[in-house]
Amino acid sequence: MPTLKSTLAEAVSLLQATTESPLLDAELLLCHVLGKDRSYLRAWPDAELNPEQLHAYRALVNDRRQGKPIAYLTGTREFWSRDFHISPDVLIPRPDTELLIELSLALIPTNQPSRIIDLGTGSGIIAITLAAERPAIHVSATDISATALQVAKANAARHQVERIQFCQSHWFDDVPTGKFDLVVSNPPYLASDDEHRQQGDLRFEPLTALVSAQQGLSDIQTIAETARNRLENGGFLLVEHGYNQKEAAQKLFRNLGYHNVQTHHDLSGQPRVTLGQYLSPS
Template sequence: MLDSTKPVVDPGATSIATLLEAGERQLTKTSPSARLDAEVLLCHCLRQPRSYLRAWPERHPDLPQTEEFQRMLALRSQGHPVAYLLGLREFWSREFIVTPDVLIPRPDSELLVELSLAGLARDRSAKILDLGTGSGILAITLAAERPLSTVLACDNSSPALSVAERNAERLGVNNVRFVKSDWFAQVTERDFDLILSNPPYIAAEDPHLQQGDVRFEPRSALVSQKQGLSDIESIAEQAGRHLKPGGRLLVEHGYDQTAPVQAIFDNHGYRAVATHRDLAGNPRVTSGLWQPL
């Protein structure tokens, strides 16, 4: 027998405002941005912008939309990243497909794009190599912003390359090529003007690996041996054979890795080594010029 003291709510007759309130309550314990998450997820289910939620709070989504929202709330309350639930994340004003096979694009990595573009003239072609491309955000962004250039993007993960290729096609960028390669293993070209990478740089024992979105991201794209420096050293050691004289190497790294990364660059013969800060003021990217003796 039904308890007459508890209202029976038809999910198909629940308003947007009620759904958002319930969603925020459900996510409060597990998300630092519960209200925003609820709004973004509901917008996705409704296929509407966030302005729609404010304009029509009394409207009732249909039952399939409400059920989809409740399913996404359940996953988000377990910690699943919003980007993976939506299948999309914005980077450099473009929307990229993301799946659990690739890292979630973060604003920190836009510094790699800024530094790269600063050294690439709009009216001249350049050869660019992106190592560990993942979803392709760096390679595709540079190819789109410098259409006269040619970009080679490598990754050792076939599923990641599939995501990157879908992104390039979706965004209509055709001056980027994708190759399966463990760093430089399958890279035969030389004389690149720019080599850049956002490699794994987290130490295996770092406690942050058990927190937040990182728990759901591919570990192979996050963790590196030797306190997170193994892959950075491998890239720096090999990049000189593929850069033209005066070519640049740009590598993203952890905020606390400046000194060892600069030492790696110095030890492998790079000049004008410098570390650049991200929008939060943290040391994030180290650059160097290849000047063979």
């Protein structure tokens, strides 16, 4: 029977033309099949795979050769040191979005009640992470997709976070009345003709969670407009956007009357999150 070492070598050879990280991808898929971590592969290179394991693994490697994302093949992705269930109904969490978490946590008092809403929650990574990191807050999470909300609810249960109110809604349309101290969102922000749509994992992710009209700014504008009526005085709006949308996002925020508008950069040095503060007209 083939060993872990020989099976990995075969997979790496097959994946070299598909991915920039063939060894990592091959290891992650094998760990998924075996139900083990990567240290097991190194500790037991001569362990053998049974026929069922080998068949399942080769099928996954073939799917990866077609470009299918690792997160969809394994059904999980790490975010903020937690593993989240992921399906093709939701976006794949990316490290860039951890900037939203960092900025939000800096604005949320540690031990004081406050109300937060995550618009377009997808897999729930933002809402769940904030609720887990700030036990005193009340979190609402919306998504227009019922299947995405199912994934988010499963993740909330997985991480034993019970203080989230989920709501199927297009942005604020069906959110119950009430105001929030913080509105956070990672909305669709790619233009319909953005060349990145045809690259990498984006080819397989849900289009409605990626693409927005008006060169990717339509949903950001809708959120910024409607959030003014749902923010407490002094509350903040934080929105993730494309690397080339800093100026447009800042202009939009300022034109809508937000104060203290700032854009923060992600780990790659790209402008990624713009925030603004709502101050009631005197």
